[in-house]
Amino acid sequence: GAVVSQHPSRVICKSGTSVKIECRSLDFQATTMFWYRQFPKQSLMLMATSNEGSKATYEQGVEKDKFLINHASLTLSTLTVTSAHPEDSSFYICSAQGQGVNEKLFFGSGTQLSVL
Amino acid sequence: AQSVSQHNHHVILSEAASLELGCNYSYGGTVNLFWYVQYPGQHLQLLLKYFSGDPLVKGIKGFEAEFIKSKFSFNLRKPSVQWSDTAEYFCAAIEAAGNKLTFGGGTRVLVKP
Secondary structure, eight states, X not given: OOOEEEEOSEEEEOTTOOEEEEEEESSSOOSEEEEEEEOTTSOXXXXXXXXXXXXXXXXXXXXXXXXXXXXEEXXXXXXXXXXXXXXXXXXXXXXXXXXXXXXXXXXXXOXXXXXX | OOOEEOOOSEEEEETTOOEEEOOEEOOSSOEEEEEEEEOTTSOOEEEEEESSSOSEEEOGGGOEEEEEXXXXXXXXXXXXXXXXXXXXXXXXXXXXTOOOEEEOOXXXXXXXX
């Protein structure tokens, strides 16, 4: 089956630095990618939806200047957490979907970000 | 490694039929469990979640799930499905003391009118 690779799986960084997370679809063209954040004791929160070649659509309350999303190709989307702060520490997970509303959704394995 | 398994990849049933989707996890400790649904053209929505307490969890749209610790299972059920329940359903698990969320492979449900 299709695989979505998310890298890195874990990253520790200093406050004020930027961190880039990559999400790759390995054997299909992902026209749409979703970025989620998992808070402790809560359900997933959708951060943004990105379509290849266009600007990401951010959910209400998500700072687009802080969470930069790029979907430059059909197999790669990146999330960059800029000027990270301890409150950005969280589990981030991407998912990818091919063209068409009935295309199956595949999940990455997630990235645990810890900001010191 | 921690994993979540959904054994049914595709389910086809008629309206008013009962639905049960299997979910098994491989975590050893205390676990939090979720069922999400993705309707065609939409993003994920939370159906229900289990953190603690009553192992029979009621969710939205008439769905419920039962946590059976001895079987490492969290099966989703709905007594009578509607055409609008056509969607893909994902089970997910996270260790209560951790942050890594793991999804099952999803089950695509088609309800025939």
